[in-house]
Amino acid sequence: MRFEILSEQEVKQVHEASLEILKRVGIHTASQKFKEILLDNGCKEQGERIVFTDDVIYKGLKTVPATFELYGRNNSYVLEIGKKKAYCQTCVGTPSMIDLDTGEKRDTLTKDLEEYTRLADALEYINIISPVFPRDVPQEIILTVETATLLRNTSKPLSICIESEREMPYIIELLTAVAGSAEALKQKPIATIPISPLSPLEYGYDPAEALIAAVEAGLPLGVEPCPMMGSTGPMTLLGTAVQHNAEILAGVIASQLIKPGSAVTHSSRATFMDMRSGLGLWAMPELGYAGAIMNQLAQYANIPCAPGGYCGASKTTDMQSGYEHLYNALLEGLVGSDIIGSAGSLDNALISCYAMLVIDNELSSVVQRTIKDFEVTEDKLAVNIIAEVIEKKSNFLEHKHTRKHFRAGELWLPPLGDRQTYEKWAVSKEKIEDKARRTAKELIAAHQVIPLSEEINREFDRIIAYARKIEMK
Amino acid sequence: MSKKEEILTQLAEAVVEGDDESAITLTQKAIDDGVDPLTIINEGLTKGIKIVGEYFGNGRYFLPDLLLGAKAMDSGVRILEPLLVGTSRESSGTVVIGTVQGDLHEIGKNIVAMMLKTSGFEVIDLGVDVASSKFVEKVKEIKPDIIGISALLTTTIGRQKEIIEILIEEGLRDTVKVMIGGCPNK
Numbered sequence: 001m002r003f004e005i006l007s008e009q010e011v012k013q014v015h016e017a018s019l020e021i022l023k024r025v026g027i028h029t030a031s032q033k034f035k036e037i038l039l040d041n042g043c044k045e046q047g048e049r050i051v052f053t054d055d056v057i058y059k060g061l062k063t064v065p066a067t068f069e070l071y072g073r074n075n076s077y078v079l080e081i082g083k084k085k086a087y088c089q090t091c092v093g094t095p096s097m098i099d100l101d102t103g104e105k106r107d108t109l110t111k112d113l114e115e116y117t118r119l120a121d122a123l124e125y126i127n128i129i130s131p132v133f134p135r136d137v138p139q140e141i142i143l144t145v146e147t148a149t150l151l152r153n154t155s156k157p158l159s160i161c162i163e164s165e166r167e168m169p170y171i172i173e174l175l176t177a178v179a180g181s182a183e184a185l186k187q188k189p190i191a192t193i194p195i196s197p198l199s200p201l202e203y204g205y206d207p208a209e210a211l212i213a214a215v216e217a218g219l220p221l222g223v224e225p226c227p228m229m230g231s232t233g234p235m236t237l238l239g240t241a242v243q244h245n246a247e248i249l250a251g252v253i254a255s256q257l258i259k260p261g262s263a264v265t266h267s268s269r270a271t272f273m274d275m276r277s278g279l280g281l282w283a284m285p286e287l288g289y290a291g292a293i294m295n296q297l298a299q300y301a302n303i304p305c306a307p308g309g310y311c312g313a314s315k316t317t318d319m320q321s322g323y324e325h326l327y328n329a330l331l332e333g334l335v336g337s338d339i340i341g342s343a344g345s346l347d348n349a350l351i352s353c354y355a356m357l358v359i360d361n362e363l364s365s366v367v368q369r370t371i372k373d374f375e376v377t378e379d380k381l382a383v384n385i386i387a388e389v390i391e392k393k394s395n396f397l398e399h400k401h402t403r404k405h406f407r408a409g410e411l412w413l414p415p416l417g418d419r420q421t422y423e424k425w426a427v428s429k430e431k432i433e434d435k436a437r438r439t440a441k442e443l444i445a446a447h448q449v450i451p452l453s454e455e456i457n458r459e460f461d462r463i464i465a466y467a468r469k470i471e472m473k
Numbered sequence: 474m475s476k477k478e479e480i481l482t483q484l485a486e487a488v489v490e491g492d493d494e495s496a497i498t499l500t501q502k503a504i505d506d507g508v509d510p511l512t513i514i515n516e517g518l519t520k521g522i523k524i525v526g527e528y529f530g531n532g533r534y535f536l537p538d539l540l541l542g543a544k545a546m547d548s549g550v551r552i553l554e555p556l557l558v559g560t561s562r563e564s565s566g567t568v569v570i571g572t573v574q575g576d577l578h579e580i581g582k583n584i585v586a587m588m589l590k591t592s593g594f595e596v597i598d599l600g601v602d603v604a605s606s607k608f609v610e611k612v613k614e615i616k617p618d619i620i621g622i623s624a625l626l627t628t629t630i631g632r633q634k635e636i637i638e639i640l641i642e643e644g645l646r647d648t649v650k651v652m653i654g655g656c657p658n659k
Contacts, residue, residue: 093627139631163628204577230537231580275535278584280656350656 003334005292011300014238018245018297019057026051027201027250031208034254041257052253060253066302068220068263070128071188073178074450076155079127081220081265082304086333086371088364090120091311091345091352092130092161092194098316098346098353100440105351107135112352113149115444116344119354121154122447124415125364126343128192130159132352140471141464144170147191148460151178155450158191159222159341164206165213170467172217177459178452186218194222194267199232201247215255220263222306223251228280229290230273237290244270244290245297252303265306265338268294271348282348283313288328292335299336306339307332308349310360315347317355317433325356326363333367340367354444358436362416369412380405477508481517484549488521489528491541493548500549510556518546522591536584543587564595569611570621571599573632578625581654585621605636612645624655
């Protein structure tokens with residue numbers, strides 16, 4: 001897709017401003033290990049901070065892979081990250097759900113994690129699955145339980161955001177059990193591991209150590225800080241982009257210093273403080289606009305990009321959530337996005353909603369359709385067909401060319417939206433949010449996930465029991 | 474308008490405008506002119522911050538105005554504090570506030586602390602990454618009316634519960650009001 005917000009010259013200006021930030025104020029970290037990696041490779045200490053040099057920046061950015069593959073377990077899916085296909089990823093870590101029966105907000109439970117993951121597995125245009133945040137699981141082993149539950153309820157690729165390295169060994173064990181061996185997991189990774197440093201430019205102990213653990217495990221890393229324009233970032237979109245890009249580049253560079261050539265994504269999550277309530281907004285237009293600018297910056301540095309996008313401030317599946325999610329995701333998709341996250345979310349990514357996930361599947365379908373490259377071929381230009389139909393005084397409907405291209409998907413068929421005659425629609429007068437709710441219920445009841453073997457299931461039980469013993473003593 | 478009234482009005486305006494430099498200059502000028510320190514606070518700085526609060530309430534002002542106003546007031550109060558030793562200022566109560574262990578997020582906590590300060594509370598800010606035991610220690614030491622416990626990460630909200638449980642165990646829960654905040658609590 002050829003679509004841009006900043007001109008090439010402007011992108012370069014913003015990129016260079018980010019580099020100036022890295023060289024002038026750099027980052028702070030509480031992790032000695034992280035600090036040493038940076039210093040050993042040429043970064044400098046400046047008071048409490050670590051600043052970058054041109055040499056380190058060059059060294060760190062030149063080995064970033066422009067593409068990598070992400071797999072579903074059992075070779076069920078292969079995603080080509082780096083090819084700007086706008087893969088849709090569910091929202092991570094939501095502590096609340098909209099109950100499918102009552103429509104009310106309540107705590108997320110393990111049952112939700114299971115059913116929501118199964119629903120995402122069933123929805124064709126949802127490509128990567130992140131866990132919602134169940135409140136009925138002991139905090140000490142939360143990521144271990146989440147990873148196992150995801151693997152049991154989907155064969156799609158996963159994204160497991162970690163806030164510390166503590167549970168990393170169990171996560172690796174679970175993923176390895178499914179992949180077959182450690183080597184197989186490295187060859188065909190089935191999960192990305194995002195980490196989230198603090199804004200502005202703070203690699204706290206936990207995210208820094210988590211970054212090292214993810215890279216050392218050989219899994220694709222996501223560098224995902226979350227600055228808020230006007231509070232933890234400056235009150236200009238460009239200024240926030242400058243700082244945000246610097247924060248991400250610092251992590252990307254570090255990943256390459258640890259292991260040159262390791263897969264990593266530029267995962268922007270710029271948010272915006274509501275100046276009345278203090279809430280962090282994930283709303284349109286700013287979120288999509290900033291996400292699109294961040295995508296341009298990632299492309300400039302040749303790093304695959306994965307912003308959040310299927311999100312907004314609306315509290316329910318309604319017209320507002322529909323237009324917010326489409327605006328943000330489409331803008332990012334048009335500029336070029338590898339992954340677009342936050343699907344199924346409401347209330348600034350604090351709530352997950354079954355019905356909204358079904359609607360986001362519809363939006364993802366149209367976003368992915370829109371950005372598909374147009375191929376200009378003789379057959380598609382159809383000059384001969386037009387001439388033939390006119391000369392024969394025939395029509396296009398009965399032409400084989402029509403059947404061929406219709407079958408090839410030339411006319412988008414909405415997975416959810418209504419296109420019936422008014423009269424047919426008027427029989428039930430069903431609104432899209434009600435249809436989404438009904439579809440969610442039907443899919444949860446009927447959808448079958450490719451099962452894990454008995455042996456792997458037993459291995460999972462063992463790993464969780466072991467994690468419980470070690471972490472909860 | 475007397476010279477004293479004029480300077481106090483200007484000082485209130487400086488707070489309303491969120492102009493900390495003018496607030497410092499005018500506070501100093503008022504001291505030099507012999508205005509009573511408590512009068513400077515009550516009829517200058519506090520008058521200003523009340524207008525800021527009013528503007529925020531009726532939608533004319535937003536959070537940055539509120540924070541800059543509080544900062545201007547604070548910079549004046551800091552000059553006056555040494556002169557106020559021995560006199561008692563009116564206080565709405567004492568609040569100990571902080572972000573839990575393992576969490577470095579502070580913006581929300583800082584906004585709350587500022588708002589409490591401007592509403593006449595005495596606020597003791599423990600900062601970020603504060604151990605649960607430290608919260609409890611401070612409750613024993615300072616005997617605040619309220620403790621405010623902030624957490625943003627879904628992985629750290631458990632600490633809020635932990636602190637409340639320790640307060641119960643140590644028989645302190647009834648001595649203090651507990652206020653929790655942070656996104657995952659919504």
